[in-house]
Amino acid sequence: MTDHPAYVPHTAHWGAFSASWDGDTLDVVPHPADREPSPILGNFRNALRHPARILRPAVRRSWLERGPASGVRPLNDEFVEMDWDRILPLAAGELSRVRSEYGPEAVYGGSYGWASAGRFHHALSQVHRFLNVALGGFVRSVHSYSAGASSVIIPRVMGQFESVTRRNITWAQIEEHTEMVIAFGGMAVKNSMIAAGGVTTHIERGAMARASQRGVAFHLFSPLRDDFPHEARAIWHPVRPGTDVAVMLGMAHTLLSEGLYDRDFIERCCEGSGQFFAYVLGQTDGVAKTPAWAADLSGVPAETIAAIARKMVACRSLVTVSHSMQRARYGEQPVWAAMALAAMVGQIGLPGGGYNYSLGAMGHTGRRLNAVPLPTVPQGTNCVPNFIPCARVSDMLLSPGQEYDFDGKRMTYPTIRLVYWAGGNPFHHHQDLNRLRRAFAVPETIIVHDNVWTAAARSADIVFPATMTLERDDIGAAGTDPRLIAMRAVAGSAGLARNDYEIFADMADVLGKRDLFTENRKPREWLEHLCEPTWQALRARGWQPPAFEEFWERGEAALPSEPDDGGALRAFRADPAGHPMSTPSGRLEIGSTTIAGFAYDDCLGHPAWFAPDEQPTPAHPLVVVANQPATRLHSQLDFGSYSQSAKIRDREALRIHPTDADARGIRTGDVVKIFNDRGACLAGALVTDAVMPGVVNLPTGAWYDPVDVGEDHPLCVNGNPNVLTRDIGTSKLAQGCCGQITVADVAVWRGQLPEIRAYGPPPLISEEGGDSASRSGRDLGISPSNGEPGHI
Ligand code: PGD
Secondary structure (H helix, E strand, O other): OOOOOOOEEEEEOOEEEEEEEOOOOEEEEEOOOOOOOOHHHHHHOOOOOOOOEOOOOEEEHHHHHHOOOOOOOOOOOOEEEOOHHHHHHHHHHHHHHHHHHHOHHHEEOOOOOOOOOOOOOOHHHHHHHHHHHHHOOOEEEEOOOOOOOHHHHHHHHOOOHHHHHHOOOOHHHHHHOOOEEEEEOOOOHHHHOOOOOOOOOOOHHHHHHHHHHHOOEEEEEOOEOOOOOHHHOOEEEOOOOOOHHHHHHHHHHHHHHOOOOOHHHHHHHEEOHHHHHHHHOOOOOOOOOOHHHHHHHHOOOHHHHHHHHHHHHHOOEEEEEOHHHHOOOOOHHHHHHHHHHHHHHOOOOOOOOEEOOOEOOEOOOOOOOEOOOOOOOOOOOOOOOOEEEHHHHHHHHHOOOOEEEEOOEEEEOOOOOEEEEEOOOHHHHOOOHHHHHHHOOOOOEEEEEEOEOOHHHHOOOEEEEEOOHHHOOEEEOOOOOOEEEEEOOOOOOOOOOEOHHHHHHHHHHHOOOHHHHHOOOOHHHHHHHHHHHHHHHHHHOOOOOOOHHHHHHHOEEEOOEOOOOOHHHHHHHHOOOOOOOOOOOOOEEOOOHHHHHHOOOOOOOOOOOOOOOOOOOOOOOEEEEOOOOOOOOOOOOOOOHHHHHOOEOOEOEEEEOHHHHHHHOOOOOOEEEEEOOOOEEEEEEEEOOOEOOOEEEOOOOOOOOEOOOOOOOOEEOOOOHHHOOOOOOOOOOOOOOOOOEEEEEEEEOOOOOOOOOOOOOOOEEEOOOOEOOOOOHHHHOOOOOOOOOOOO
């Protein structure tokens, strides 16, 4: 086919593949078992030697000259490149200073992010292990930007998160048993093609096509028509963003007022239904949650709401709620209200029926759970008790000592002097980026590891160049994928980049902790060591695991799955007393006395309707849906060829309905400005009726690229919607992120078109003061596949 060197196996969060690098081009071939490979694989092709790569360790010049201090960190500041021998003692010395002056509780190592798929070179696991071993701990973060609200509400009212999301309804059950799927937020394959740790076969599109051919009716409640693949032939019910709970309550009202709900299931399996029913009927607040009431709020016709409710009890029906639904203010409510609705239908625990939160929202759901543990890096012990819900990072930095509520606890934000980030891009994932910039001015020192010059790296004082996944040996695996992948290095390291593990090992060395950190193992020995618990579990099940060398040569090993038996919910349904759920009552809590006891004003003791507290206004009449992108994972490889191929006039595409476009004189291909009181960005317009009127869609992940950086509200010229979104918790219960929806207006951009400068380095100088050599062809050069990653 080509004269490329041998193709070696590898994997990414978006799919397994093999690749070959000839020192110039990368050829990528999807895993042979994957019939629907993700096109995102295409982003790797131009990634290895892209100018965005960080090639040498670098230190912000002002930090070097003036020492650690709070202050604004402009993204276009000069950085001084230096060798490892010089930077490691500098960084280790700063960690020692902060630890001895303030203790490890002054270090934020929450370091949220997806990093890359390997189980060993997983940047977050490595940074946490390092901070535990070298400093004795750090302020950590809990939960995720993906599932911030649901990961708190589900264990309180339904059961253990993993068991009710990942061992519940499978695609096989849907194909065989389901007759109707009511999907709030849809099941877009751009989302389900992703699974942290890697996915070797993408099955969702095919399963939906077969189910649809058998007659399954997929109902999509979403402001976006393409939140289902066309194979599902979904019936689209456009719903105003943030109003799905009203629709669910309207359905509940129909079941209640028409006596259609399953009394037996409610009595046998549920707790607290009385207060919820009284609320739905309007007995507690004087507002009956009728379909007509819901129609006024949501825009979904009352007859549709009532008809779907009636149909749900007449056939095998399944309710799903996507992650995106809870990434909004009061995001706990759709997750909880959908459970209450499904409980009234009475099919929870039946094959293909009931409720599966987040089914179709990622490649982790709808499949069989693995029956053996995956290789996992030991984390050591963190002696610092304080933590934050991850999406409260700006609040923490800006308000040290301030108290706040979280999941029934009264917490206090710590005073942070040093921030350590590896494997995430807060200038992608966090909300209200102008506020984040102010928050990032607070610490005395910020250290970042990344393989590319993201805005987070440019906001740091000390920047370590990490290898890209393609440049190192690792093991890929996900909890619901039946293959363990030998991720063999495809290429040598770029410039002076090192693996995160080696950076930490060398820094631990300076701190006198190398042996504790490395346990005297080389990377390859770690891979073998981490596989051992998996091999042991295989043996215990009568499987014969391969010798490590054999696995490595073959490129993969098979893993057994749990049976497709409906898990905890099926067992609970059959015998509620014998197999209780892990909630306080052991039952499904439609009403929760625990949550009611917290006396929060933004999360009551039962699912409830809260009107969005940020509504369109005359100044900002459009609702922005800032969802997951289809052409990359988050901000990863936004400079990649596939991601770039979908840009309009070099910027992220903003989708707008023809009515809203006409009213503003906008045509496809125009550059537009999207703005609200928090910020503004430019994007390329795409006029389409796939978004409902009154809504615009700007996916996340375009690299933050502000011009006029000295201003308080700089314009992001590349289309990052998080300059617009609100930095506020979902509620006092979960404090999850609210990045999914906000309000804004859009206008044609008539000014000069600013150049995109995000995908390159900041100004780099050498220690001697001259322009740095790191952009020279010599340093960009990357050696061909050598099997053994290392630094050149
Ligand atoms: P990524 O772009 O995946 O985003 O936020 P997250 O921070 O995870 O960032 C990963 C970073 O790790 C990249 O910069 C990549 O280069 C780097 N990296 C990759 N491999 C390595 C490595 O080996 N070593 C090191 N040191 N670095 C590496 C994602 C977050 O965004 C998530 S999960 C969700 S669900 C949220 N979604 C939304 C949303 O729906 N709407 C809005 N508005 N905002 C969101 N933000 C959240």
